[in-house]
Amino acid sequence: MVFSSAILDTYMSNVQSSKIVAYASLFFAAIGVVKYVGFGLKLTNLFLQLYILSGKNLKKYGAGKGAWALITGASDGIGKEFSLQLAKKGFNVVLVSRTESKLVDLSSEINRKYKVETKILPFDFAENKSSDYAALAALIEPLDVTVLINNVGQSHSIPVPFIEVDDTELTNIIAVNDIATLKVTKLVIPKLIAKKMGLILTMGSFGGLFPTPYLSVYSGSKAFLQHWSTALAAELKPNGIDVELVLSYLVTSAMSKIRKSSTLIPNPKMFVASTLSSIGLQRGAQGRTATSTPYWSHAIFQFFVESTVGIWSGIVSNQNLQMHIAIRKRALKKADREKKGL
Ligand SMILES: NC(=O)c1ccc[n+]([C@@H]2O[C@H](COP(=O)([O-])OP(=O)(O)OC[C@H]3O[C@@H](n4cnc5c(N)ncnc54)[C@H](OP(=O)(O)O)[C@@H]3O)[C@@H](O)[C@H]2O)c1
Structure with missing residues (x-):
């Protein structure tokens, strides 16, 4: 009798453990399915948004009907x-x-080419x-501003370790990239509401x-904009206002x-054309609400990194560090050559 109850116990415990194994397998399979379906949906969305779907029509914001767009860092x-x-689109x-x-x-170029009005500050x-902010408030007070492009930005003059960042450069980057963006937006929002x-x-x-690394203040100042802009997008959505952070890898420019x-x-021409034709589409910024990576190759690059090693991985961070150390070395050598008049 003792013998058969031991067999029963072993049998029951085997049944229990195989049940646990079955549930665990089911659980992990479900996670796998969710992950792969999620990835498939994002990939499909990426290609639909890059090559098939169009963004919101700018007429929605009054293009061609006397509406104004305010652009910072416009020159x-x-x-x-x-x-x-x-x-060109009528703003x-x-x-x-x-x-x-x-x-x-x-301003003269715009007046010559397009039948719109311009104001400068x-x-x-x-x-x-x-x-200056008071002057801007006074300038836009009588205008029907419906579009704000928070474009102005400053980076480090060359890649630099944080400990060596010049205090003026540090303060200017935050003042231009963050404080200006927040203050100008605050001036414009009441008009949009x-x-x-x-x-x-x-x-x-x-x-x-x-x-x-080596662009740490710029990097932090732009990361700040991601959270601020996404939070603002949720706040202003009930007011019918679209808020979007636009992500970009390098674009040819002075910066x-x-x-x-x-x-x-x-x-810049190619980059801006892709941005204005994809308002409301995340493109490469799949999974990031109120954010867009509009340019096709930037979009694919971001999607690839986010779907593989990830943005926060040590591999990416180290790669970035090595790249900026090399850029710094080249920039210092160039400055040295220029100093010697070579
Ligand atoms: N180019 C890129 O590779 C790249 C990549 C990702 C993101 N971005 C972002 O895109 C935006 C535009 O960059 P960009 O490459 O077009 O720059 P850019 O060619 O250097 O042009 C910057 C513009 O901002 C103005 N500006 C600079 N400092 C200013 C200040 N303190 N006060 C007022 N205006 C100021 C400049 O006016 P003045 O000429 O009169 O000084 C110029 O009109 C920035 O926010 C940047 O961070 C650029």
Whole structure:
């Protein structure tokens, strides 16, 4: 009798453990299915959004009907292209950046090419002067502003270890990238709420998406914009206002110091065209609400890294570190050659 009860016990415990194994297998299989279905959906979405679907029509924000777009950092690079392409689509434009002569030239170019109005305001955001913000508030007060492009940005002059970042550079990066973006947005939001519609695009960067050693202050300042902009998007959605953070890898410009475009590095014209035609589509920023990585090669690059090693992986961080150490060495050598007049 004792013998048969022992067999029964062993049998029951085998049944129990095989049940546990079965449930565990089912559980892990379910996780696998969810993961692979999720990946499949994101991949499908990426390609639909890159090659089939179109973004929101800018007419929704009053293009061609007297509405105004305000662009910061408007006189050069990506901001200049936003100004030109928004004017071409029928928006009157408020152009804000440091150098008055560049703003005057751009304003004349826009007036010559397109039948829209322009206003300019020379404004150094690094100075963070309340009188400048008051001047901007007064300038836009009578205007029907429905689109804000928070484009202005400053990076480190060359890659630099955080401990050696010059204090003025540190303060300027935060004042230009973060404080200016927040303050200008605060001036514009009441107008959009009153209209129950509008668009706020803010330029993020892969430098903020990936923690970037040797560009640490710039990287942090752009990462800040990701959370702020996404939070703002949720707050303003009930008011009919679209808020989007725009992510980008390198684009040819004075800031990137790259002149020649390539598959991975578009020029500002190509980059802005892809941005304005994909409002509301995440493209490469799959899974990130109110965020878009509009340019096709940047989108595929981001999707690949996020789906494999991940943005926060040590591999990516170390790769980034080595790359920026090499860029710093080259920049220091170049500065040395220039100093010697070679
Ligand atoms: N280029 C890239 O590879 C890249 C990649 C990712 C993200 N982004 C982001 O895209 C945005 C535009 O970059 P970009 O490459 O087009 O830059 P850019 O060619 O250097 O142009 C910067 C613009 O901002 C203005 N500006 C600079 N500092 C200013 C200040 N303190 N106050 C007011 N205006 C100021 C400049 O005006 P003045 O000429 O009058 O100084 C110029 O119009 C930035 O937010 C940047 O972080 C760029």
